[in-house]
Amino acid sequence: MRNICVCLEFLTEERCAAIRKTAESLGFSVRFFTLEQQAEALAFAPDCEVLFAHDPELVRAAANLNWFHCAWAGVDAYCRDESLFANPACLFTNNHSYGTTIAEHVILVTLMLLRRMPEYQSAMARKHWLSPLPIRSIRGSRFTLLGAGDIGRHVARRLRAMEAARVTAVSRSGRPQPDFDAVVPITKLDDILPETDVLIMALPGTAETAGILSRERMALLPEGACVINVGRGAAMDQTALCDALNTGHLGGAALDVMVPEPLPEDSPLWSAKNLILTPHVSGSTNLPYTCDLTVELFCRNLHRYAAGERLEGLVDRTSGY
Numbered sequence: 660m661r662n663i664c665v666c667l668e669f670l671t672e673e674r675c676a677a678i679r680k681t682a683e684s685l686g687f688s689v690r691f692f693t694l695e696q697q698a699e700a701l702a703f704a705p706d707c708e709v710l711f712a713h714d715p716e717l718v719r720a721a722a723n724l725n726w727f728h729c730a731w732a733g734v735d736a737y738c739r740d741e742s743l744f745a746n747p748a749c750l751f752t753n754n755h756s757y758g759t760t761i762a763e764h765v766i767l768v769t770l771m772l773l774r775r776m777p778e779y780q781s782a783m784a785r786k787h788w789l790s791p792l793p794i795r796s797i798r799g800s801r802f803t804l805l806g807a808g809d810i811g812r813h814v815a816r817r818l819r820a821m822e823a824a825r826v827t828a829v830s831r832s833g834r835p836q837p838d839f840d841a842v843v844p845i846t847k848l849d850d851i852l853p854e855t856d857v858l859i860m861a862l863p864g865t866a867e868t869a870g871i872l873s874r875e876r877m878a879l880l881p882e883g884a885c886v887i888n889v890g891r892g893a894a895m896d897q898t899a900l901c902d903a904l905n906t907g908h909l910g911g912a913a914l915d916v917m918v919p920e921p922l923p924e925d926s927p928l929w930s931a932k933n934l935i936l937t938p939h940v941s942g943s944t945n946l947p948y949t950c951d952l953t954v955e956l957f958c959r960n961l962h963r964y965a966a967g968e969r970l971e972g973l974v975d976r977t978s979g980y
Contacts, residue, residue: 735864758813
């Protein structure tokens with residue numbers, strides 16, 4: 660039999676049934692494992708042709724693997740270690756199912772920053788009643804998205820529906836996309852930063868994106884601008900961010916990703932002014948819609964794989980995404 664190994668934390672009877680029905684209709688045999696059953700999954704992995712999981716050790720154990728579908732959106736860890744894939748020609752796909760949940764997180768923290776929630780929360784924790792602070796709105800603000808992929812597109816749609824003045828994406832190519840008011844190449848980043856009220860970072864973890872938001876580039880942002888990062892923590896200078904927040908140059912920031920994770924107790928990020936920290940939860944698989952879409956995408960790709968067609972979400976391991 661052509662074996663499929665599925666090892667995930669969000670398996671339900673309905674999701675398993677959907678995968679099993681698709682697999683059997685295409686001549687595959689599928690076995691399901693929870694994260695607590697990793698040992699059993701590792702024992703089965705050498706006999707599987709297809710792996711649907713997010714455990715690098717399962718990839719390493721699957722010596723005869725032809726296709727790995729990662730249940731996560733971020734795949735840089737799998738690209739850095741070439742020894743993971745025993746078969747160099749193994750197909751590798753990632754998930755484009757996190758756009759909704761991460762976009763909602765971005766809208767949440769954007770509104771919190773523009774409406775001064777960190778300052779109100781701090782005052783209320785001290786039992787201090789603040790007078791109303793000046794606030795801003797998504798309506799009429801200028802947004803720049805570093806990253807024009809699935810997450811960036813979902814964020815842009817919501818910002819434009821809330822009447823943002825302009826939503827500009829920055830990408831490697833600068834090719835126009837309908838979800839953005841404009842797309843500029845990465846070479847124009849320094850030109851667009853001074854015209855940015857809120858900078859949203861949704862970049863993959865690659866050598867090219869590491870440190871892209873440097874101290875010098877933070878200084879290009881207008882006074883009072885906000886920064887939100889839901890991509891990879893290595894993309895920004897965290898020390899420079901703390902300085903920009905504490906001196907008041909930046910009006911606020913929200914980080915869902917940091918270096919390192921978990922954040923150590925002595926990190927200066929904990930005490931930076933007007934900073935919202937969340938423990939890498941913007942793409943949480945607790946949202947049923949995300950999990951259902953992840954399974955739907957895998958089943959759709961399984962049809963393509965069986966037919967010898969190009970898969971959705973193919974990852975280029977040399978580029979890291």
